[in-house]
Every structure is written in structure tokens, then in C-alpha cells.
Amino acid sequence: MNYTFQFGVVFAQLPYLLGGALLTLEVAFLSFWLGAVIGLFGALGKMYGGRVIRWLINAYVVFFTNTPALVQIFFLFYALPDAGILLTPMTAVVIGMTLNSGAYLTDILRAGILSVRREEIETAQVLGMSGPQMVRFVILPHIAKTIYAPLSNFFIWLVLGSSMAAIFGVEELTGRAINISTQNLRTIETFSVIAVIYIALTFIASIALALVGRWAFRVRARIF
Amino acid sequence: MNLSVNKGEVISLIGPSGSGKSTFLRVLMGLLPPTAGEVRIDGGAIDYRSRPQLRAMRDRMAIVFQQYNLFQNMDVLRNVTIAPIKIKKRPRADVEREATALLLKVGLAEKHHAYPDELSGGQQQRVAIARALALKPEILLLDEVTAALDPELVTEVLDTIRSLASEGITMLIVSHEMAFVREVSTRVVMMDKGQVVEIGSPAEIFGSPKEARTREFVGKILRH
Amino acid sequence: MWDRIVQEAPDFFTYYNAIFVLQAMGRTLALTVIGCVAGFIFGFAIAAIRSTRARALLPLRLLVTVYVEIFRRIPFLVILFIVMFGIQAVSRGISLFAIALISICMVSTAFMSEIIRAGMESVPKMQREAAEAMNFGFMRTLLLVILPQAWKVILPPGFAFMVMFIKDTALVSQMGVVELAFTGKMFVGRGFSPFLVYGTVLAGYFVMSYPLSRLGAYLENRLATSRSRESIQRVWTGPGPVQSEPVGEQG
Numbered sequence: 001m002n003y004t005f006q007f008g009v010v011f012a013q014l015p016y017l018l019g020g021a022l023l024t025l026e027v028a029f030l031s032f033w034l035g036a037v038i039g040l041f042g043a044l045g046k047m048y049g050g051r052v053i054r055w056l057i058n059a060y061v062v063f064f065t066n067t068p069a070l071v072q073i074f075f076l077f078y079a080l081p082d083a084g085i086l087l088t089p090m091t092a093v094v095i096g097m098t099l100n101s102g103a104y105l106t107d108i109l110r111a112g113i114l115s116v117r118r119e120e121i122e123t124a125q126v127l128g129m130s131g132p133q134m135v136r137f138v139i140l141p142h143i144a145k146t147i148y149a150p151l152s153n154f155f156i157w158l159v160l161g162s163s164m165a166a167i168f169g170v171e172e173l174t175g176r177a178i179n180i181s182t183q184n185l186r187t188i189e190t191f192s193v194i195a196v197i198y199i200a201l202t203f204i205a206s207i208a209l210a211l212v213g214r215w216a217f218r219v220r221a222r223i224f
Numbered sequence: 225m226n227l228s229v230n231k232g233e234v235i236s237l238i239g240p241s242g243s244g245k246s247t248f249l250r251v252l253m254g255l256l257p258p259t260a261g262e263v264r265i266d267g268g269a270i271d272y273r274s275r276p277q278l279r280a281m282r283d284r285m286a287i288v289f290q291q292y293n294l295f296q297n298m299d300v301l302r303n304v305t306i307a308p309i310k311i312k313k314r315p316r317a318d319v320e321r322e323a324t325a326l327l328l329k330v331g332l333a334e335k336h337h338a339y340p341d342e343l344s345g346g347q348q349q350r351v352a353i354a355r356a357l358a359l360k361p362e363i364l365l366l367d368e369v370t371a372a373l374d375p376e377l378v379t380e381v382l383d384t385i386r387s388l389a390s391e392g393i394t395m396l397i398v399s400h401e402m403a404f405v406r407e408v409s410t411r412v413v414m415m416d417k418g419q420v421v422e423i424g425s426p427a428e429i430f431g432s433p434k435e436a437r438t439r440e441f442v443g444k445i446l447r448h
Numbered sequence: 449m450w451d452r453i454v455q456e457a458p459d460f461f462t463y464y465n466a467i468f469v470l471q472a473m474g475r476t477l478a479l480t481v482i483g484c485v486a487g488f489i490f491g492f493a494i495a496a497i498r499s500t501r502a503r504a505l506l507p508l509r510l511l512v513t514v515y516v517e518i519f520r521r522i523p524f525l526v527i528l529f530i531v532m533f534g535i536q537a538v539s540r541g542i543s544l545f546a547i548a549l550i551s552i553c554m555v556s557t558a559f560m561s562e563i564i565r566a567g568m569e570s571v572p573k574m575q576r577e578a579a580e581a582m583n584f585g586f587m588r589t590l591l592l593v594i595l596p597q598a599w600k601v602i603l604p605p606g607f608a609f610m611v612m613f614i615k616d617t618a619l620v621s622q623m624g625v626v627e628l629a630f631t632g633k634m635f636v637g638r639g640f641s642p643f644l645v646y647g648t649v650l651a652g653y654f655v656m657s658y659p660l661s662r663l664g665a666y667l668e669n670r671l672a673t674s675r676s677r678e679s680i681q682r683v684w685t686g687p688g689p690v691q692s693e694p695v696g697e698q699g
Contacts, residue, residue, distance in 0.1 A: 066657040067650045068615035071629055075650065078642035082452065156521075163523035167622055174525060187533040195522045195530065202521040253581050282583045293578035297596035306592065307582040359582065 009184045010193045013176075020176035021197055027090075027162040027172060031097035032155050038098070039105025046110055057106065064103035070164055072096045077168055089168035101158060108154065112147035144217040152209035156202045163198075173197060227413060227420065229363070232392045236405040238429075239415035240441060245398040246290075248415075249365045252396075253287050254278045283312075286361035290368040292348040294340040294355070300327065301336040304355045312359070319358070326354040330384050346377030350384055357388075364388070366397045402445050406430050414438045452641050460640050460648075469631050473652050475545070476627040479552055479617045484610050487556025494561035495568055496590060512561075519558035525619050527551050532623055548620040552613070559609055567602035568594050600671040607664030614657045628652050 046057045064072070073096035076087060087095065116139055124138045166175035173194050181190040229235055237245040250256045252263060254272055263270045265284065271277050294303050304323040308314045327333055330350040340348055349369055356364055366385065370378045382404050389395065389408040399405050405412060405426065412429040414421040414437070422435045433439045494512045497505065519527070531551040535542055571594050579589040621630035632649040636642050 062658065063654065066611070066615075066661060067653045068618035068629065070615075070618045070621075071632060071646060071649050071653065074629075074632060075642070075646040078636060079646050082641060082643050160521070160523040163525045164619070166525065174523065177526075188530060188537065191526055191529045191533070195518075195526050198523060198526065199518060199521045255577055255581060279583055282581060287581050289574065289578065291574055293574045295575060295578070295593055295597075297593070307584070310588060310592065311583050 005189055006186055007189050007193070009186055010180065010189045013180050014193075016180070017173065017176055017194060017197060020171060020173040021201060023170070023172040024159060024162050024174075024201070027094060027097065027165055027170070028155065028158040030094050031101050031162075032158055034094075034098040035101025035105050036109075038102030039109045042102060042106030043109035043113055046106065047113065061103045061106050064100050065107075069096055069100045069161065070167070072100065073164065073168065089165070089170050093162070093165040093168055093170055097158065097161065097164075101154070104154060105151075108147050108150045109143075111150075112143040115146040116142050141217060148213050148217055152206070152213065155209065156205055159202055159205060160198065227423065229394060229396070231362075231394055233410045234389050234395045234397065234408050235411050235413060236397045236399060236409040236426075237413045237415055238399070238402070238405060238441070239421070242417075243415040244418040245415055246367050247418075249287065249367050249396065249398060253285060253365060254282060284362045285365060286356035286359045286363075287365040287367060288349070288352050288356050288369050290371050292340070292345070292352045292372075294348055294351055296340050299337045299339050300332065300343075300351050303340070303351060304358045307355070308358050323354070323358055326357050327351075329387070330354045331380070344377060345373045346380045349373060349377075349381050353381070353384055353388075361393075363394045363396065366395060366399070368398050368400065370399065370401055400445075402430070402442075414441065416441070453644050456641050456644060460635070460644055465635075469628070469648065469652060472626055472628045472631045473656065475625070476614065476617050476629075476653075477656060479545075479549060479620065479625075479627060480610060480614045482549060483552035483556045483613060483617070484560070484606075486553040487560035488564075488606070490553070490557040491560030491562075491564050494557065495564040498561075498565055499568055499590075499594075500586070516558045516561055519555055520562070524551070524555055524616055525622070527555060528619060528623055544623055544625050548617075548623065548625045552617065552620075555616075556609075556613060560606070563605045563609060564598070564602055566605075567598035570601045571597045603671060604664055604668035607660060607667060611657050611661045611664065614660070615653065618653070 042057050042061065045053045046061075049057065073092055076096050077089065077092040080087060120138055120142065121134065124134045129137065162172060163174040165172050166178055169175065171179065177190050177194045181187040184190070227235070237248065239245055247256060251258050258272050263272075263281075265281065270281050294300075295306070298306060301320070301323060304326065305316070305319045308319040308322075309316055324333070324336070327336065330353055332347060332350055332354070335343065335347065335351075340351070343351065349372075353369070369385070370381050373381060378401070382401065385395075385397070386404075386408055397405070397409070407426075409426050411423060412426050413423050414429060414433070414435070416437055422429065422433060422438045424434075428434075429438060430442055433442055494516065497512050498509055500509065528548070528551050531554070532544075532547050535547050535550070575593055575597065576589060579593045584592065617627060618629035620627055621633060624630070626634075628649055632645050635645040
């Protein structure tokens with residue numbers, strides 16, 4: 001083999017790639033927070049809803065956690081036009097990933113809510129706390145502590161998962177790497193560079209989330 | 225510290241918490257690296273950095289821990305027989321016959337196939353003693369073997385050790401059970417802050433201690 | 449739309465198409481199972497290396513740690529691209545399936561090693577000490593004492609990971625490996641209704657993944673003794689990146 005690596009052409013495109021990284025974060029953020037809203041309602045519905053609601057939520061969670069997000073988005077992108085619904089690649093990806101994260105977050109949030117123990121609430125009552133005070137000082141901090149680590153991992157999982165968007169032509173980090181490599185034909189170099197960007201991105205996210213966790217919830221989060 | 229032990233002696237180490245008694249046993253066993261000093265067996269010094277020497281030394285000693293540390297995944301019989309069979313490569317039938325005798329001796333003849341989590345603390349500790357004895361050690365180290373037990377279970381374990389003492393096994397005992405120490409020891413070592421304060425016969429240490437520190441400690445303990 | 453589905457259904461659900469889809473499912477399963485088994489073996493080796501303390505092995509520990517961190521922080525799709533072009537730069541004779549398999553094993557090794565490491569760390573340190581005092585060697589301690597106690601903690605997240613991996617392998621379709629997701633692309637290319645085609649593909653994944661995830665949930669309940677329940681909690685929600693949702697790739 002006589003392959004000489006040439007990173008110069010890739011480095012010249014670094015600003016373009018970093019712009020893609022921004023879009024990557026955007027997709028991850030959107031689907032995380034929208035998914036969190038679904039997850040919150042899902043968790044509450046699964047715990048306090050009637051039979052039908054519980055069954056529906058269960059079906060939703062089971063379906064979305066047992067099929068690939070990629071194929072779900074294929075479905076949204078290629079099949080829905082048949083029913084008269086046309087989605088742009090970006091919307092299809094965000095909707096797909098949101099529905100997915102909503103399913104996972106339903107389970108994570110539910111585990112968090114279930115982790116609040118009766119004794120803790122009783123203690124709070126004995127101390128004479130009012131309802132809102134109890135939520136503010138006992139229940140929420142406890143839930144935050146329990147679900148903090150899975151949540152931050154899930155966010156990173158979404159950052160990496162958003163690379164799927166490239167397949168549908170969204171120009172986020174991976175998409176832009178594909179664009180560049182089809183021009184400069186330096187595929188290995190291009191993808192190595194974005195691999196490093198992804199590593200940096202997730203490390204920054206890990207560290208930022210760990211700091212937030214320590215500051216807001218006094219969670220001792222490990223980065224490694 | 226300087227201490228020499230003759231064959232068949234029962235040496236007890238006493239002293240306030242944190243005085244280095246347990247640390248001393250763990251260093252002897254090679255579980256903690258020694259910082260300075262020398263250990264000699266039969267006149268030969270042991271180099272703790274040398275694997276073969278460490279193994280040879282451990283071959284002649286056995287330790288019983290405060291927290292029993294029985295292997296949770298093995299039943300009583302296997303806990304006792306595993307090291308002789310797998311490490312010392314002795315024939316299974318012989319080892320099992322001896323193990324049966326040992327378990328009879330510690331009063332657990334009918335518990336061969338119980339798992340550690342099905343036994344009381346006192347029973348577990350007696351299995352741990354049988355496990356140590358199955359190695360046929362020349363020196364047996366007992367590290368606060370009754371400290372983790374409920375008061376009513378202490379007697380059964382102490383009775384077991386008492387009967388060993390009468391058989392002439394060399395023992396190094398760390399214990400807070402002063403009445404017991406006084407009864408079984410041939411010599412008592414008073415330690416404080418990692419240093420030996422005084423060595424003497426039980427009568428000397430408990431009856432007429434020379435050092436002020438010993439007097440203070442023994443006085444405080446006996447007053448309880 | 450419904451008319452189209454009803455109209456095309458007889459042409460779509462033919463014997464030969466069914467065989468083709470089933471074979472593709474087989475390939476998806478093969479990728480998953482081989483990937484997970486290899487991931488378990490190499491992951492175990494990595495976890496074992498990382499559990500050593502000897503100073504001489506420090507460079508090796510560092511190396512495997514860097515490997516694990518890197519492969520858990522790059523999207524699977526990107527790894528696929530790098531491995532594919534990397535291998536094809538050296539040799540043209542390696543099949544796409546083999547390339548996909550290599551990428552999968554590399555990724556699953558990183559994730560499995562973390563799951564196994566968490567399981568091994570759930571066994572109290574004192575167990576290791578007791579074994580050491582009785583002259584157990586490194587491998588004996590691992591095989592006779594640590595693993596038999598850790599497997600209860602390893603299995604549930606291990607199954608959860610396998611379920612994830614069935615889905616992750618869908619990305620392999622992008623490099624042209626004929627597995628289940630690829631059949632979707634192909635049938636749509638032949639002009640079948642995407643509704644029908646992707647509905648079938650989704651059902652195919654569901655059929656493979658659902659029983660496994662149920663088995664995982666069952667094992668989790670079944671294996672949770674009082675002591676290991678605590679440890680499972682630690683693995684699934686506990687500190688650090690080793691949790692129920694592997695930091696990884698979504699497929």
C-alpha cells in the first residue's frame with residue numbers, strides 16, 4: 001500500500017465542518033428537549049393514567065425502543081408523502097429522533113419518579129413542609145439526582161445518533177464530511193478529522209453536564 | 225516495630241482504633257505494601273516485591289478477616305476446599321474429608337451446602353476459620369474476627385478460637401475482647417500510632433503495665 | 449394510499465420476497481450475535497486488563513482505556529466509513545459484510561468492556577483480597593471469584609446492549625450490506641409502496657428485538673438478589689457513563 005495521508009485539504013475546510021458540528025448539536029438539543037416533554041407526559045401517564053392511556057404509552061415505548069431510528073425516519077421521509085405529508089429531511093430527522101428519545105426518556109423519567117421513597121415524603125411532612133416546598137426541596141432534587149447520569153449519557157447518545165441525519169441529506173457534521181470527501185476524495189482523512197471533532201464535542205458535553213450536575217444537583221458525576 | 229514470634233505462641237495485638245494493628249496483619253499478608261522493615265520466617269527475610277517469595281510466604285500463613293469475606297458464589301464446603309484443591313493441588317477426596325472434619329470442629333457439620341448469605345454472621349465467621357485452617361497454615365492471623373458480629377454470636381466464634389489455641393497453632397490475634405485476649409494469649413503486644421508500646425505476658429500487660437499509655441488504655445477498657 | 453397498499457400487497461408478499469427478507473433478517477442477526485460475542489470476549493479482556501494494578505501494565509491500561517473512550521464517542525456511521533475506506537485502501541478483496549462485521553466488533557468491544565467492568569467493580573474489593581491472601585492468581589481470582597459474582601450484574605445491561613445493537617446494525621445498509629434495512633431501500637427502489645415496505649421492515653426488527661428486550665427485563669428481575677440489586681442500580685443509573693443507555697450510536 002502506498003497511501004499518503006493529506007490532511008491539509010481537510011483542515012482548510014475546518015470552519016465549514018465546525019458549522020456542521022453546530023447543526024449536530026442543534027439536532028441533538030431539539031430532539032432531547034422535545035423528547036423530554038413527551039417523556040414527562042409519558043412517565044406521568046404511565047404511572048397515573050387510566051388503562052387505555054397506559055396501554056397506549058406502553059405500545060409507543062415498546063415500538064420505538066425496539067425498532068431502529070434509521071428505519072423510522074425512512075418511514076417518515078419516504079412513506080408519509082404517500083399519505084400527503086411531505087417532510088423536509090431536517091424535520092423528518094428531528095421528528096424521528098424526538099419520537100425515539102421520547103420513548104427512552106419516558107422510561108428514564110419514570111424510573112426517576114419511582115425512586116422517590118415514601119419515607120422521604122413522610123419525613124418532609126413531619127418537618128411541616130407545604131406541598132410546593134416538598135416538591136421543590138425533596139422530590140425534585142431526588143429525581144434529579146437519580147436520573148441525572150442516564151440523562152446526560154442519553155444526550156451524548158443523541159449527539160452521536162444525529163449523524164444519521166447525513167443519510168437524508170442534512171448537512172450536519174457527518175453530512176458536511178460526506179460533501180467534502182466527495183470533492184477532495186480524501187475520505188479517510190476527512191472522517192478522521194470529524195471523528196476527532198465528535199470526540200471533542202462529546203467530551204465537552206460530558207464535562208459541561210458534569211459541571212451543571214455538580215452545581216445544580218450536587219451530583220458527583222464521573223466524566224470517564 | 226520489632227516482634228519475634230515463636231512456634232506455638234498466641235500473640236495478641238491490642239491498642240486503640242487506628243493504632244495499626246490490622247494494618248500490621250495486612251502488611252504481613254502482603255495485602256498492603258510494606259514501606260520499611262523486614263519480615264523473617266525461620267530466619268529468612270521475605271522480599272514482598274518478589275512474587276514467588278510472596279506466594280511461598282502466603283503458603284504458610286492464613287488470615288481470617290473481620291468481614292469474613294467468604295466467597296458469595298460458593299457453598300460452605302467449596303469455600304473451605306477451593307484453595308487446597310485449586311491452589312495447593314491436593315486430591316479432592318482428601319481435602320473434602322479434612323474439610324468435613326474441620327466443619328465438624330467449628331460446629332457446622334450440617335451446613336455443607338448452605339451459601340454464605342444463608343448463614344448468620346457467627347456461622348460465616350466460623351466457616352472462614354475452617355477455610356483458613358484447611359490451608360494448614362503454620363501461622364494463623366485473626367483480624368478482629370468478632371468485631372462485626374452481634375454480641376450473642378461472639379461467644380461461639382471465641383470458643384472456636386480457644387479450642388485452636390489449646391491445640392498449639394501459632395496465632396496472631398487482633399482483638400478488642402480483652403477478657404478473651406487475657407485468657408488465650410501467651411504474649412500481648414500493646415500498640416499505639418503504629419508503634420509497639422509494650423510487649424509482655426497477659427499478666428504483665430493487664431496486671432502491672434510498665435508504660436503509662438498501656439495503663440491508660442487497659443484501664444479505660446477494663447472499666448467498661 | 450390504502451388503495452395502493454391493497455393493490456400491491458399480493459405482489460409484495462410473495463414466497464421469494466419472504467425468503468429474501470428472512471435471509472436479510474438472518475444477516476442482521478448474524479451481525480448482531482457475532483458482534484456481541486466478539487464484543488464480550490474482547491471486552492472481557494479489556495475489562496480484565498483495566499482491573500490490573502501492576503505498574504508495568506500501565507501503558508497497556510492506558511491504551512485500552514483510550515480505545516474504549518474513543519470508540520464510545522464516535523458515531524457508528526463515521527466508524528463504518530473510516531473502517532471501510534481504511535480497509536479498501538489496503539485491500540480490495542474483503543467483502544462488505546466482513547468490513548461491517550469488523551466495525552461492529554470494534555464498537556461492541558468498547559461498550560461491552562464498560563458493561564463488564566461495571567459488573568466486576570460491583571463485586572466487593574474484599575472478595576479479591578480474600579482470594580489474594582489464599583494465593584489465588586490473577587486469572588483464578590477472575591474466573592473463580594469475580595466473574596461468577598459479576599455475571600448477574602453484567603447480563604441485564606448486556607441484553608439491553610444487544611437490543612441496541614440489532615438496531616444499530618441498520619446503518620450497515622448504507623454501505624451496501626444486504627441486511628434487513630437494505631431490503632427496504634431495495635424494494636422501494638423497485639417501486640413498491642414505501643408504506644408497505646418500511647412497515648414490513650419495522651415489523652421485522654420488532655420481531656427480533658422485542659423478545660430479546662423482554663428476556664433482558666425478565667433476567668433483570670430474576671437475577672436481582674438483594675445484593676446485586678444494588679449493583680444493578682449502580683450500573684443502570686449510577687455514576688459515570690456506564691448505564692442502561694450505552695453512549696453510542698442510534699440506528
